[in-house]
Amino acid sequence: MTDLSRVGLAGSRCGQCSETTLGENGRCPNCGSDDMAPVRLSDRGTVWTYTVVRHRPPGDYRGPENFEPFALGLIELPEGLRVVAPIEGDPADVSIGLDVEFTPRLRPDDVVEFAYQPVK
Numbered sequence: 178m179t180d181l182s183r184v185g186l187a188g189s190r191c192g193q194c195s196e197t198t199l200g201e202n203g204r205c206p207n208c209g210s211d212d213m214a215p216v217r218l219s220d221r222g223t224v225w226t227y228t229v230v231r232h233r234p235p236g237d238y239r240g241p242e243n244f245e246p247f248a249l250g251l252i253e254l255p256e257g258l259r260v261v262a263p264i265e266g267d268p269a270d271v272s273i274g275l276d277v278e279f280t281p282r283l284r285p286d287d288v289v290e291f292a293y294q295p296v297k
């Protein structure tokens with residue numbers, strides 16, 4: 178059994194200008210400094226904007242065989258960056274400004290993917 182409760186998004190914060198980026202970065206995209214330190218990004222954010230995917234994507238789409246429309250959000254984190262990710266649940270329940278929570282999940286091929294779900 179895999180413990181997903183400790184899984185989060187990795188980020189990097191600049192020691193010179195405090196710019197925070199997604200993933201591990203050795204150089205700040207804002208000021209060019211190499212004074213970057215790894216940080217764990219917040220698990221909670223808000224929906225900055227979103228769209229609803231109503232058609233099964235072509236190619237290697239790995240979602241459920243019986244395609245269901247889903248919301249694809251641009252989630253704003255407290256660190257000031259935005260992350261693109263699916264939002265779980267009925268797309269009709271999604272709105273701009275909605276509080277959401279990072280939700281990792283394990284695919285059948287043992288790869289961790291993530292979405293966000295509304296905070297209850």
Ligand SMILES: [Zn+2]
Pocket residue numbers: 191192193194195196205206207208209210
């Ligand atoms: Zn910087």
